[in-house]
Amino acid sequence: MVRNAGVVITDQEATNIEVIDFGLSDLAKEGVQVLTFFSTERIAAKVLALFPNQTEPEHWHPPVGDDPGKEETIRIVFGTVRFFVPGVDNMKYGFVPEGKQSYYTVRHEIIMQPGDQLTLEPGTKHWFQAGDEGAVMYSFSSCARDALDQFSDPNIVRITKICD
C-alpha cells in the first residue's frame, strides 16, 4: 500500500512497518501502521498507513522539559483523510468509533487529499481517519517521544522507546 502510493522504501523498511493497535485489540477500527524513516533527537520522519475507515485515536503531544512538545506536519500521499482538530463541530464525513464518544472530543473536520498538509502546534488534540480507500501520509515532526503521547482513551497503551 505504501509502495503503491509512490513512496520509495527499501525491502528492509517494508519488514519494519509497525502495526499499532494501541492495546485496544481492534486494529481494523482503531490503529495505525507506521514506518519510521528516521528519528533523531531533533527530527523524525514517518510514513503512516491507514486501512479503509481505520482511525488513529485522539491524542496530543505534551511539553517535555524545555521542549514545548512535538510539532507535527501531516502530508497526505494517497487517499482521503478526515482530520479532526479543536474548533466548531462540523463532522460530516468522519465518524467516532462505536462506543467511543467520550474519547473523541475534538470534532472540527478537515478533509485532506493527496498533496494537502497541515501543521499541528504542540499540545493540539487531534485524531484522524482514512476514507474508504485507506490512506498513506507522511508525518514530519520534531523529536518523536511517542511514549509520552497523551490519549483521550484511558484504555490505550502505547509502548515505544523514548528518543532521549
Added chain:
Amino acid sequence: MVRNAGVVITDQEATNIEVIDFGLSDLAKEGVQVLTFFSTERIAAKVLALFPNQTEPEHWHPPVGDDPGKEETIRIVFGTVRFFVPGVDNMKYGFVPEGKQSYYTVRHEIIMQPGDQLTLEPGTKHWFQAGDEGAVMYSFSSCARDALDQFSDPNIVRITKICD
C-alpha cells in the same frame, strides 16, 4: 521529474519549484531545484531535484545562537547520488566541477540509491552530485536558515529568507 519519481505534489507546488544557480550562472553544472513542502521554526521538509551530473556546491550549516546548526537528513527517491562528506578521499564516480578544485574540499564519496538516507550533523561540510539520470531526494531538517549556509566557493550568492 519530481512527479515521475512518485512524489505527490500539488499543481501550485509545481509552479513554486525554485531554480537555484547560487549566483554562478552555470546552472547545468552547479545548481539545484528545490520544492519546499513547509518550513517552520523547528522543521523543514523539501524535495530536491538535480539534473544529470548537476552538482550542489560544498557547504555547511553553521551554529546560530542557541541552535548548534541545521541537522539534515537526505533520503533518495530517484536516481543515484554521489554524496561527499569529510573522510578518506575515495572519490571514484563523482567529479569536481571544472576549475573548482579548491572549493570542493571534502572527498569521501558515498553512493546513494533510492531508499538510502544519511543524516548530517550540524556543521558537516558536504556536497552532492546526481548520476547520469538526474536525481530526486528529500531533505528533512531542523529550521532551514538557508541564508546563513556557508559555502566553500566565495563566488556563491545564496539569497533566501530567514525563518526566524
